[in-house]
Amino acid sequence: MLSADRLAVWGDPIDHSRSPSLHAAAYRELRLSWTYGRQRVTEAEFPARLSELDGTWRGLSLTMPLKNVACSAAVELDDAALRTGAVNTYLLTAEGPRGFNTDVGGLARALHEAGVGEPRAARILGAGATATSAVLSLAQLGTRRVEVVARRPEAVIPLRALGESVGVEISRASFDDPRMPSPVDVTIAALPGKVDVGPGIRPFAENGGLLVDVVYGNWPTALAEQWRVAGNEAINGLPMLLHQALLQVRIFVGGDPAVPLERENAVLAAMRIALVGD
Template identity: 50%
Template sequence: MSEARTRLAVLGKPIAHSKSPGLHLAAYRRLGFDWSYDRIEVDGAGVGEFVTGCDASWRGLSLTMPLKYDVLPVLDELDAVARITGAANTVLLLGDRRLGFNTDVGGIVRSLAEAGLEQARTAIVIGGGATAASTLVALAELGVAHVHLLLRRPEAGDALVELGRSVGVRVTPAHIADLASAEAVDVVVSTLPGGTDAGVAVSEDLVGGALLLDVAYAPWPTPLASQWTAAGGRVIDGSGMLLHQALLQVRVFVGGDPTAPLPDEAAVLAVMRESL
């Protein structure tokens, strides 16, 4: 009897839009692995049962929101980034051990670097979920000292204020309406779900002085990105973050370590980029 094919998947709800299968399958073909990678619709209430029910044919899982939080109780171990952010977007399955990783932080850092931003001091982050947490840690790596955190409910930002303190970033929560009067910063990161309208006209000072990373990529452009572009500002979408966090996931699934480069990694990244 032939050995069971190694299985991987991205979990979420909704999940039909995910580009992760194309990215991952391109990488595994280039690396010479006959692995499968599927989309599976799973919600937060069901993710624990799904993960604990995976048999020996499973190698790993990619997770969308809100599963990045909901999966934590069934994981045996977290890498340092997942521990700091309190969110795991990657699960490595090794026998009866379930290891959680966060590759979103690295994806954000690498995406901004490709856009020419490798250092910054001030930033605005829009939104307060798991991606905002990863963004704060990524901005800390870039040297950001102060983040204005814009939320519809500023009182909901306490956890991110504490996270910022733990990584040396002062986080000031404010209402999202402050976009209309915001002064220039080095970078703005919107973590709002794709298609969400902030409902605010962005200040000219902000558009003129800051690169916007909008982590959405479908549908595109977002209302915020459209405003930014129309005003002559620089915008990058979330496809770069998606690409680079996926590359780090491939490192995890192949070698168990997001910091260890793949064999011929430049070629692997190139075929993944082409799949987008």
């Protein structure tokens, strides 16, 4: 690992990724002459491309659709990756790739930064892979009640099991539920940016507290506009992107997402500037 200085983000599509700018800013601040690029890698190509990496490679950031296949190929998983079945970070070692899920910690840090330090109750819109990470993020912050709004009841079953394992009670609602939703401190939108949820979203906006929409392109989304019309604040997914990237830098530098970097405040500030200017 001493001579390993190559890093990249893999995914498909990948041209939109802001990870190269974030990581380049961090390594400049740390005075590390590492390279960080981006490569389009499909799920089918992933095993072969991974096997081609040599000892000059230190690690990878992984985005969709690679998070599940990366989890299966890892020789070791951190707790977040183990619970979610998703890996967004590889630390490459002689024994094989160690897998991490920094989306969980990144979202928790973003919520805390937004002033939602200890949400008593929360709501998640959508029941896909991002919702899984959101449940764990909320559990880290001490949330004990989470409502998942999903069209298919069966989609909530694995989330309910995950919630039980971390002491979070998961209930389900639907977008066309005639009942008025209960007020919550924060709503996490884990939906595609252009999804049309229809007029049924208005009650959720009125009773949704802060909206954290994980989308960060084409902002503001239609969902965010509904929150603003209802008089509630909405933020995009850039703070989550920033903080999950900082945790990745911790992994690439020291091998542990829980151990802060030297001069971490300066590193985070440099990454934040790069994110705004990208």
